[in-house]
Amino acid sequence: MTARKSGQNGAHKAAIRQENEAQILAAAELVFADYGFKGATTARIAEIAKVPKANVHYYFSTKEALYRRIMEDVCDHWLQAASTFDNSTNPAETLRGYIEAKMDLSRARPHGSRIWAHEIIRGAKFSSDYISTTVKSWLDSRVVVINRWIAEGKMDKVEPYSLMYMIFATTQHYADFSRQIEIFNNNNPLSDEQFTDAKENVVRIILKGVGLA
Amino acid sequence: MTARKSGQNGAHKAAIRQENEAQILAAAELVFADYGFKGATTARIAEIAKVPKANVHYYFSTKEALYRRIMEDVCDHWLQAASTFDNSTNPAETLRGYIEAKMDLSRARPHGSRIWAHEIIRGAKFSSDYISTTVKSWLDSRVVVINRWIAEGKMDKVEPYSLMYMIFATTQHYADFSRQIEIFNNNNPLSDEQFTDAKENVVRIILKGVGLA
DNA sequence: ATTTATCTTGACCGTTTGGTCAGGTTAAAA
DNA sequence: TTTTAACCTGACCAAACGGTCAAGATAAAT
Structure with a gap:
């Protein structure tokens, strides 16, 4: 996919970021709601968000940062x-x-x-x-x-x-x-x-x- | 301490059991209340109950058994x-x-x-x-x-x-x-x-x- | 076409987890 | 006094944990 196919000025990259962050946030909300901060696991969040666990840490440095967000x-x-x-x-x-x-x-x-x-x-x-x-x-x-x-x-x-x-x-x-x-x-x-x-x-x-x- | 010093028929042993179970249950109530089942740790329960972690598992086989109790x-x-x-x-x-x-x-x-x-x-x-x-x-x-x-x-x-x-x-x-x-x-x-x-x-x-x- | 910046992820690391166990101590029974 | 049954616990284990990283893939900028 070229840059031209999406909107101009890196709109595609921005869309990817937004999409993934939203997916992770939605999953995290679910998992934190069930287990609280300590009981929740980043692996479970990743699983529900359907991204590798490392990707969760790419968008949110730590579990605590994700929780605060x-x-x-x-x-x-x-x-x-x-x-x-x-x-x-x-x-x-x-x-x-x-x-x-x-x-x-x-x-x-x-x-x-x-x-x-x-x-x-x-x-x-x-x-x-x-x-x-x-x-x-x-x-x-x-x-x-x-x-x-x-x-x-x-x-x-x-x-x-x-x-x-x-x-x-x-x-x-x-x-x-x-x-x-x-x-x-x-x-x-x-x-x-x-x-x-x-x-x-x-x-x-x-x-x-x-x-x- | 001899058997005579306590009441008869193994009353001392029974008292020890009761005392320790009570201590562990009290600690577990506190820890489960703070963190829920998944977030609670047996190590923390043992620490608060002031018994070695292995002793917690001597009286309650698993964390789940303790939680159910x-x-x-x-x-x-x-x-x-x-x-x-x-x-x-x-x-x-x-x-x-x-x-x-x-x-x-x-x-x-x-x-x-x-x-x-x-x-x-x-x-x-x-x-x-x-x-x-x-x-x-x-x-x-x-x-x-x-x-x-x-x-x-x-x-x-x-x-x-x-x-x-x-x-x-x-x-x-x-x-x-x-x-x-x-x-x-x-x-x-x-x-x-x-x-x-x-x-x-x-x-x-x-x-x-x-x-x- | 090439460079640059961002995104992706399997493999890995040190730590913590629930749980086990051998070997010891203590108290009750014989 | 000896035996037996219950209690105690440091040391240990495999699994799961939060987090890291190098190496590759993709897309934007030049």
């Missing part, structure tokens, strides 16, 4: 869902939007949620900085909003952190524990209908639970 | 907390009792909860039988109770599974994600006071959320 991706998506909390005029609408966004993220990217779970369970060795700065700032500012709603008598007086933890836990449960839910559902993954129903139930219980229904 | 323990404790759901006359009292029992279990035995989380995240390879029989039976019978409460107009019409998943997720979050909670709490573990407060908030939000307040 995956964590960045996971955090980016988390922040994206978080932004739903911005429109803070109507408490019920805002909370509903946030819960629904987090539920949808659990459905769309369960592996990311599982990687995060591994990371925290193990003690957040790689991400404690990110949590104590970026995530904590985000959370604290939402707590302020919730406290304002409470002060304005728009909702019940609840501990905002407890509420947020409940939302974190419940929404992520549908990703992290989907295998358990599947078994309870007679060994069938939740259908789109069942998931939508679950989402509505979660929203309703929480909104009513804090006096927003 | 730990899983049994975890399940036993889970079933113990589950029994709180038995007194099913008063919905609010029953649910409150169950939620509080699960919260207390997360506080008292966080490692067990984390091991369970690892196990499910990975796909419940060792425990799918236990879940699809024992746990599912337990859950389905509680769902019947909740549906009866709903039919009797004692609480809102909610999807019982969604409600139970919310309780699982939220209570276990205080064990599995305690490191994250700690960071949000300015790098301090929740005090007994804060935990009691969180527990009460969780109970209040859920009970009110399903129309039991």
Whole structure:
């Protein structure tokens, strides 16, 4: 294949790089989600990505570098869902939007949620900085909003952190524990209908639970 | 030390066995909780248990045998907390009792909860039988109770599974994600006071959320 | 056509892994 | 006291681990 056949300026090489990196990242996300950082192996990642193991190390110098890259991706998506909390005029609408966004993220990217779970369970060795700065700032500012709603008598007086933890836990449960839910559902993954129903139930219980229904 | 010095009939040997097994089990619980089955190493377990690695294999033939034993323990404790759901006359009292029992279990035995989380995240390879029989039976019978409460107009019409998943997720979050909670709490573990407060908030939000307040 | 830069990979290396074992110590039984 | 059964452990092993590298293949630039 000549240079002319592809786009100009080394577009083919760039495409190869992008393709391979994407393949490796997708495989790594799967393997890290199943086994966490320590339990995952580069050989297994290579196998799933369908590239020789040496090629994994050509694109990502170390297992840790690959892991950190995956964590960045996971955090980016988390922040994206978080932004739903911005429109803070109507408490019920805002909370509903946030819960629904987090539920949808659990459905769309369960592996990311599982990687995060591994990371925290193990003690957040790689991400404690990110949590104590970026995530904590985000959370604290939402707590302020919730406290304002409470002060304005728009909702019940609840501990905002407890509420947020409940939302974190419940929404992520549908990703992290989907295998358990599947078994309870007679060994069938939740259908789109069942998931939508679950989402509505979660929203309703929480909104009513804090006096927003 | 002679046989006479200890109780009769080989009590000393039995005591040694019990002591060592307990030490190894405690260490294994810690290590499996941090790294899951695959990521945990027998060398690390031996180190924490303060016995030579060969001794770990003297008491537990393989890493998998040790892991299964730990899983049994975890399940036993889970079933113990589950029994709180038995007194099913008063919905609010029953649910409150169950939620509080699960919260207390997360506080008292966080490692067990984390091991369970690892196990499910990975796909419940060792425990799918236990879940699809024992746990599912337990859950389905509680769902019947909740549906009866709903039919009797004692609480809102909610999807019982969604409600139970919310309780699982939220209570276990205080064990599995305690490191994250700690960071949000300015790098301090929740005090007994804060935990009691969180527990009460969780109970209040859920009970009110399903129309039991 | 030749050079250069990037991509590819089988073979390899030192270390760590789960697990074994021979030979020892200790306590219970005879 | 002697025998027996259980406990203990340093040393070891094959396999799997993360990572390296030299040598070749491919495509872009000259």
